[in-house]
Amino acid sequence: MKKLMITPLGTISPHCNLRRNCPGFLVEFENEKILLDCGNGITNLLKFPEVLEHLHILITHYHEDHFGDLGSIESTAFCYHNLGLLDNKINVYLPKKEYNGRKRMITSNPESYSIYQDIDENKVYDIGGMKVSFYDNHSHGIESYMIKLEVNQKKIVYTSDIGTTNLEGIIDFCKDADLLISESSLLRKHHRNLTTHLTGYDAGRVASLSNVSKLLLTHFWPEEDRNLYLEEAKENFKNVELAEEGKKLILEIE
Ligand SMILES: [Zn+2]
Numbered sequence: 001m002k003k004l005m006i007t008p009l010g011t012i013s014p015h016c017n018l019r020r021n022c023p024g025f026l027v028e029f030e031n032e033k034i035l036l037d038c039g040n041g042i043t044n045l046l047k048f049p050e051v052l053e054h055l056h057i058l059i060t061h062y063h064e065d066h067f068g069d070l071g072s073i074e075s076t077a078f079c080y081h082n083l084g085l086l087d088n089k090i091n092v093y094l095p096k097k098e099y100n101g102r103k104r105m106i107t108s109n110p111e112s113y114s115i116y117q118d119i120d121e122n123k124v125y126d127i128g129g130m131k132v133s134f135y136d137n138h139s140h141g142i143e144s145y146m147i148k149l150e151v152n153q154k155k156i157v158y159t160s161d162i163g164t165t166n167l168e169g170i171i172d173f174c175k176d177a178d179l180l181i182s183e184s185s186l187l188r189k190h191h192r193n194l195t196t197h198l199t200g201y202d203a204g205r206v207a208s209l210s211n212v213s214k215l216l217l218t219h220f221w222p223e224e225d226r227n228l229y230l231e232e233a234k235e236n237f238k239n240v241e242l243a244e245e246g247k248k249l250i251l252e253i254e
C-alpha cells in the first residue's frame with residue numbers, strides 16, 4: 001500500500017521560537033517531496049542534502065512568515081550542487097504578481113539552484129503522481145493560494161492564510177477533503193476587527209461546512225495556549241487536532 005506522509009514543520013506565526021517554526025508542511029509520496037510554504041525555522045526539521053532531490057516548494061503568498069527559509073534552502077541547494085552532490089534543480093512555484101519587491105528578491109538570487117514558475121490556478125499539475133491545484137482565496141488581502149493535493153481518491157487541502165470574506169469559494173475548494181490543514185491565527189477573545197484570518201471557531205466551521213474527514217489546525221499565535229484553538233474548533237467540528245512540529249500524519253493510498 002502506498003503512503004502519503006505529511007510532516008508539520010512549522011505551526012506558528014508571525015515569529016518562530018526555540019521549539020516551533022513559522023508555517024511549513026512537508027508532503028512525501030514515493031520519491032517526490034512537496035513543501036507547502038517555507039517559513040522561518042523549518043530547515044531545522046529537514047534532512048540535508050536528501051530533501052533537496054525531487055523537491056517542489058510551493059509558496060502560497062509573499063508574507064515573510066511563509067517564505068523566510070526559502071533563501072536558506074536555495075543556497076544549500078547551490079552549495080550541494082557545486083560539491084557535485086545534487087544533480088537536479090529544486091522547483092519553486094510562486095504567486096504571479098509582484099508584492100513590494102519580494103518576488104524580484106527571490107527570483108534574482110544568483111546563488112540558487114532552482115527553477116521558478118508562476119502558479120497557474122487554471123492548471124492541474126502532476127508532481128510525481130500527485131495532482132496539485134491552486135485557488136486564490138481572495139480573502140487574505142493579497143494574492144494568496146490554497147493548495148489541493150490528490151492521489152487516487154485521497155484529497156488534502158492546505159488553506160495557508162485565509163480570511164472570512166470568501167467562505168463560499170473556500171468551502172467549495174475544501175469540499176470532501178480527507179484532511180484539511182487550516183489556519184487558525186486567532187481566538188474569539190481577540191475581539192478582532194480584521195477579516196483576513198480565521199479564528200479556531202471559524203476553522204471548525206469551514207471544516208464542517210466542507211464535509212471534510214479530519215481537521216488539522218495550524219498557524220497559531222506563539223504566545224497563546226494552543227488548547228484554546230482546539231476547544232473553539234470543536235464547537236463546530238469534532239475530528240480535529242493540533243499540528244505539532246515533527247508529528248507525522250500518514251494517509252494510506254489504495
Ligand atoms: Zn499571510
Ligand SMILES: [Zn+2]
Nearest residue numbers: 013063065161
Ligand atoms: Zn501567515
